[in-house]
Amino acid sequence: MGRIVYVNGEYLPEEEAKVSIFDRGFLMADAVYEVTSVLDGKLIDFPGHLKRLARSLGELEMARPLDDAAIEAMHRELVARNALVDGMVYMQVTRGAADRDFTYPEGATPTVVAFTQAKPMEDTVGARDGIKVITMPDIRWGRRDIKTVQLLAPSMCKMAAKKAGKDDAWLVEDGFVTEGTSNNAWIVTKDGRIVTRDLSTRILHGITRAAVIAYAEAAQMKVEERAFTVEEARDAAEAFMTAASAFVTPVVEIDGVALGDGRPGPVARRLRELYLSESRKRAI
Numbered sequence: 001m002g003r004i005v006y007v008n009g010e011y012l013p014e015e016e017a018k019v020s021i022f023d024r025g026f027l028m029a030d031a032v033y034e035v036t037s038v039l040d041g042k043l044i045d046f047p048g049h050l051k052r053l054a055r056s057l058g059e060l061e062m063a064r065p066l067d068d069a070a071i072e073a074m075h076r077e078l079v080a081r082n083a084l085v086d087g088m089v090y091m092q093v094t095r096g097a098a099d100r101d102f103t104y105p106e107g108a109t110p111t112v113v114a115f116t117q118a119k120p121m122e123d124t125v126g127a128r129d130g131i132k133v134i135t136m137p138d139i140r141w142g143r144r145d146i147k148t149v150q151l152l153a154p155s156m157c158k159m160a161a162k163k164a165g166k167d168d169a170w171l172v173e174d175g176f177v178t179e180g181t182s183n184n185a186w187i188v189t190k191d192g193r194i195v196t197r198d199l200s201t202r203i204l205h206g207i208t209r210a211a212v213i214a215y216a217e218a219a220q221m222k223v224e225e226r227a228f229t230v231e232e233a234r235d236a237a238e239a240f241m242t243a244a245s246a247f248v249t250p251v252v253e254i255d256g257v258a259l260g261d262g263r264p265g266p267v268a269r270r271l272r273e274l275y276l277s278e279s280r281k282r283a284i
């Protein structure tokens with residue numbers, strides 16, 4: 001049985017959902033999105049996703065099609081109609097359909113689509129065994145803080161990692177790791193410091209990242225927000241990545257170099273447990 005998806009105010013079987021070929025999301029990647037994880041039928045870190053969506057829309061001078069309460073109601077409705085227990089809700093807002101032009105059209109009506117994806121979230125191979133990454137030049141644009149649907153560069157890098165027999169790529173600019181193709185990158189130094197890149201236009205301001213920093217600090221673990229080099233990462237005691245789709249997932253190998261004993265490290269495992277228990281308490 002197919003899913004029920006959301007398109008511009010309507011809940012439809014997925015085969016019946018349609019958008020215009022003139023939609024700027026399709027023609028120009030003129031669109032932003034959010035991915036919210038769902039555990040036990042509840043939305044994880046939802047206020048953070050709402051806030052970032054509003055920020056992405058604002059940065060692109062795009063109209064806000066729905067208020068926060070309506071977006072939340074729509075997410076809940078999709079979870080309910082699809083009997084989603086564990087998985088994700090994907091939501092995308094485009095500037096709408098208009099005759100093709102590089103300038104923003106006046107008065108276009110934003111297109112809003114959303115759908116669910118059911119998938120195991122907790123007991124994953126990545127969580128159990130960790131993932132292996134390669135490093136690659138960060139070939140993306142300069143406004144990575146806006147969560148746009150321009151995802152070809154990350155797709156190309158993820159494919160290169162896959163062809164190399166690995167799980168993902170960490171992207172590198174001027175010798176420093178920016179982030180993973182679809183996640184924020186972290187290391188734990190040999191003297192126990194937890195490090196992740198500071199916020200700027202060079203990385204996406206991860207909602208999971210922010211929550212992990214808050215939970216770690218509340219548990220008296222210190223986090224340093226700063227750039228780290230590829231050499232520092234390869235020499236780290238541990239590494240991990242964070243994303244709504246992966247929570248905290250250990251990284252056990254970088255460019256063929258095993259970190260520690262090549263198994264998920266204690267800090268990554270502890271932070272994953274901490275994130276899961278704390279975010280469950282706040283799930284809505």
Ligand code: PDD
Binds near residue numbers: 181182183204242
């Ligand atoms: N990706 N960095 C990038 C480039 C991302 O695409 C993502 C999320 C993150 C982590 O952000 P958050 O913790 O808010 O999920 C960092 C989503 C999950 C995706 O594109 O599927």
